[in-house]
Amino acid sequence: MSRVEQSTKLDLERIVFIGRTFEEYLNMFSLSKEELQGKKILDCPAGACSFTAVGNQAGLDVTACDIAYYHSGEDLKSKGVQDIEHAMEHMQKAQNNYKWDYFKDIEGLRNHRLSALQDCAKDMKESSERYIPVTLPSLPFKNEEFDILLSAHFLFMYADRLGDQFHIETINELLRVSKEEVRIFPVVDLEGKRYKYLDKLISYLADIGYKVEEVKVPYEFQTNANSMLKIVKS
Template sequence: MSKAEQHTKLDLERIVFIRRTFDEYLNMFSLLEESLRGKRILDCPAGACSFTAVGNKLGLDITACDIAYYYSGEDLKNKGLQDIEHAMKQMQKAKKNYIWDYFNDIEGLRNHRLSALYDCTNDMAESSEQYVPVTLPLMPFEDDEFDILLSAHFLFMYADRLDIEFHIATIEEMLRVTKEEIRIFPLVDLEGKRYEHLDRIIGHLIDNGCLVEEIKVPYEFQANANSMLKIVKG
């Protein structure tokens, strides 16, 4: 690892390595598997999601990027196991803030998270070239390299620690590397409130020639987190 990477990456203890399954992605982003065939797809930031691992085994063309990938898959698997158990303990205290139709109960949630983690870290060992370390808002990809970019549970959620300038810079970089469209889910912060600067960001995107829609999706776990932002390049 270069000195530059050492300065830009997070300490492993500060990375939360928990993410979602392939099926959750299809629901979060209102997608059909067949609609993704023939597309180059970027998952950013991907964390421990199994979207890349499962999707590529199904014949899709998916690349994952995340600051976590500066670390080895084994380190990330161990961290992910710790994070899942910690999250499940916290979930017991906050069950009322979530809707359990999808997972049924905490044990069901744990199983989904473990499945995603194992799929991701096993695939990292087999197909490391599909997992690219990045430090947002910059990405080491060419202009228009991907057709579709999916971004889950990062932008807008961390409104308390990522300012609007970071959000705009990151979305502009996402647009640079994407040819067709970006989908961002969800549109709420960690408290389940609509991101306070969302209308300002939508206005900025429209002024720069994008078509922007807020779309309800067939997935809601965190209360009120049931919409995505679809950004089509002009």
């Protein structure tokens, strides 16, 4: 067992294991199943999302990676149920920071989160080879191993905990393992404020040869979290 595995296995309580559904992913990243057919896709970090499980059932080629996957699927499923209930309690107090047209109410949100967790946990048990443990900012994949990489609710969201250097190193690594493009959602932090170094980051990526654009998407749950960063390799 590596030192990384030892340290992360001891730290299960610090991992929040909550995920989004396949349909949410399509909306968050402004994608369709047809666009993803024939592509090799990486979800990083994937958490308890059902995108990999449902995507592969639909004939897509999706791999998930996350620091959480150093833990067993059963431990993660139990943790996920606890985390969803904790998050729902928080939502009761913070409902005004969210738009409720997609989920309607907290019960609808809970059902989506539990559905994603159930699909993810079942697929982890049946197809564990799709769930790769990683510790960003490094990934155990070859250069351009995937066509498209999707990254949700991690970068930019935790700007208060992850420094700008971590963002640059991680995005460079995501681009290294991608052949075509990287999409990151959303571009705001947990308070709904645009990542303060985003323009600087866009300039940096453009200067080293990438086509970068901020794209509005047909999904907004957290207020102001309605656009993604799309980075295309030339």
